[in-house]
Amino acid sequence: xxxxxxxxxxxxxxxxxxxxxxxxxxxxxxxxxxxxxxxxxxxxxxxxxxxxxxxxxxxxxxxxxxxxxxxxxxxxxxxxxxxxxxxxxxxxxxxxxxxxxxxxxxxxxxxxxxxxxxxxxxxxxxxxxxxxxxxxxxxxxxxxxxxxxxxxxxxxxxxxxxxxxxxxxxxxxxxxxxxxxxxxxxxxxxxxxxxxxxxxxxxxxxxxxxxxxxxxxxxxxxxxxxxxxxxxxxxxxxxxxxxxxxxxxx
Amino acid sequence: xxxxxxxxxxxxxxxxxxxxxxxxxxxxxxxxxxxxxxxxxxxxxxxxxxxxxxxxxxxxxxxxxxxxxxxxxxxxxxxxxxxxxxxxxxxxxxxxxxxxxxxxxxxxxxxxxxxxxxxxxxxxxxxxxxxxxxxxxxxxxxxxxxxxxxxxxxxxxxxxxxxxxxxxxxxxxxxxxxxxxxxxxxxxxxxxxxxxxxxx
Numbered sequence: 284x285x286x287x288x289x290x291x292x293x294x295x296x297x298x299x300x301x302x303x304x305x306x307x308x309x310x311x312x313x314x315x316x317x318x319x320x321x322x323x324x325x326x327x328x329x330x331x332x333x334x335x336x337x338x339x340x341x342x343x344x345x346x347x348x349x350x351x352x353x354x355x356x357x358x359x360x361x362x363x364x365x366x367x368x369x370x371x372x373x374x375x376x377x378x379x380x381x382x383x384x385x386x387x388x389x390x391x392x393x394x395x396x397x398x399x400x401x402x403x404x405x406x407x408x409x410x411x412x413x414x415x416x417x418x419x420x421x422x423x424x425x426x427x428x429x430x431x432x433x434x435x436x437x438x439x440x441x442x443x444x445x446x447x448x449x450x451x452x453x454x455x456x457x458x459x460x461x462x463x464x465x466x467x468x469x470x471x472x473x474x475x476x477x478x479x480x481x482x483x484x485x486x487x488x489x490x491x492x493x494x495x496x497x498x499x500x501x502x503x504x505x506x507x508x509x510x511x512x513x514x515x516x517x518x519x520x521x522x523x524x525x526x527x528x529x530x531x532x533x
Numbered sequence: 534x535x536x537x538x539x540x541x542x543x544x545x546x547x548x549x550x551x552x553x554x555x556x557x558x559x560x561x562x563x564x565x566x567x568x569x570x571x572x573x574x575x576x577x578x579x580x581x582x583x584x585x586x587x588x589x590x591x592x593x594x595x596x597x598x599x600x601x602x603x604x605x606x607x608x609x610x611x612x613x614x615x616x617x618x619x620x621x622x623x624x625x626x627x628x629x630x631x632x633x634x635x636x637x638x639x640x641x642x643x644x645x646x647x648x649x650x651x652x653x654x655x656x657x658x659x660x661x662x663x664x665x666x667x668x669x670x671x672x673x674x675x676x677x678x679x680x681x682x683x684x685x686x687x688x689x690x691x692x693x694x695x696x697x698x699x700x701x702x703x704x705x706x707x708x709x710x711x712x713x714x715x716x717x718x719x720x721x722x723x724x725x726x727x728x729x730x731x732x733x
Contacts, residue, residue: 323707330667330706338667375701391710395668397633398596407669412720471593472597475609477673480703480710491708 294533306360315386318362321346322392325370330395332497336507342391348516373480387488390481394493402499403470404463406456409445410476451488458522581670583608587619588685590678591715594631598723612687617645619686635678651691652714659698663704680715691717
């Protein structure tokens with residue numbers, strides 16, 4: 284982790300909204316950080332529709348709109364993993380959310396299929412059945428502490444630590460699915476689980492939000508237009524606020 | 534007179550016998566016939582190698598799941614060779630529509646390695662990433678078409694890690710975590726349908 288942070292100093296600069304006096308004040312009064320991750324970037328364009336914006340541009344545009352949509356809410360401070368067209372490793376994106384002690388990590392993507400009839404948004408959490416057979420319910424190890432006595436420390440493999448937050452992640456994904464279902468923009472696949480790299484090692488609720496299919500004409504028209512992007516940002520905003528309202532601060 | 538005639542007959546007989554033996558000893562070789570086969574080196578008829586059917590996983594018509602297309606191939610004595618054969622079939626297979634291959638065109642198999650703990654490492658050429666069309670779902674299906682094809686061909690294996698150009702990588706196209714071996718994901722699979730046939 285330390286090496287990853289040193290090597291990624293360029294993106295560690297605080298985002299403007301997080302450093303603003305208003306944001307700092309909100310943080311001192313209990314606001315929680317939500318990290319918005321625009322997928323891909325730089326020489327990694329992501330998936331590209333036959334006629335339409337590349338995935339990296341769609342995700343960045345909607346991330347900025349979501350930040351604006353949440354701006355001013357007293358209970359949330361947003362951080363973008365990238366605010367321009369640059370490549371970031373998935374490890375760095377997760378690390379940023381961890382170092383900000385975020386309550387949620389939302390990684391924005393556009394999916395694609397061999398079947399051009401598939402459409403709608405879908406949401407993925409880390410797959411519990413890919414834990415490699417290692418259970419997280421370990422009894423813990425008592426270790427001596429300063430001043431005497433012991434404290435039970437529970438160890439978990441780093442690449443499976445995100446499974447501790449699976450329930451929270453499912454709630455966040457469920458809130459997003461409900462918001463998109465209400466407008467008829469939810470894929471029949473709804474909420475999925477898979478071993479996605481940006482979710483591995485996240486120590487908070489973490490969801491990959493695939494906002495539509497690059498292989499579906501209507502989805503691309505929506506995601507490529509300012510009106511469509513604004514609508515998607517509003518749906519995500521409602522889901523984030525609902526999730527935070529239902530999630531007590533630690 | 535009679536004695537002379539008998540002597541001539543006897544001489545002719547012995548002359549015939551002598552001539553036939555000389556011809557046999559010094560004459561041209563006998564041509565073997567079916568009735569009198571000549572002595573020849575024993576030949577071993579080629580024994581047909583046993584064949585088996587190995588499932589190869591492709592994308593179902595709905596675009597969201599994997600289904601199998603059984604491939605007829607030689608029964609290899611080594612499970613690793615059997616898995617190699619199945620992977621070769623997976624990388625070159627052109628399924629009949631509406632089934633599609635999850636593997637980008639031009640993908641090559643560079644190597645296949647097994648650990649004694651049942652983990653298999655599949656080293657693919659870089660085209661699998663360069664030519665991948667992207668998208669979370671498509672990347673999930675590409676990854677697990679490899680994982681399931683190997684695990685079905687090699688039942689003793691427990692997990693599969695994909696390498697690219699001999700190196701461990703973060704992902705194929707920005708989504709699925711390839712930094713560790715992956716187990717089956719049976720929720721991605723469906724039983725084979727009636728259209729599970731290959732195009733010649």
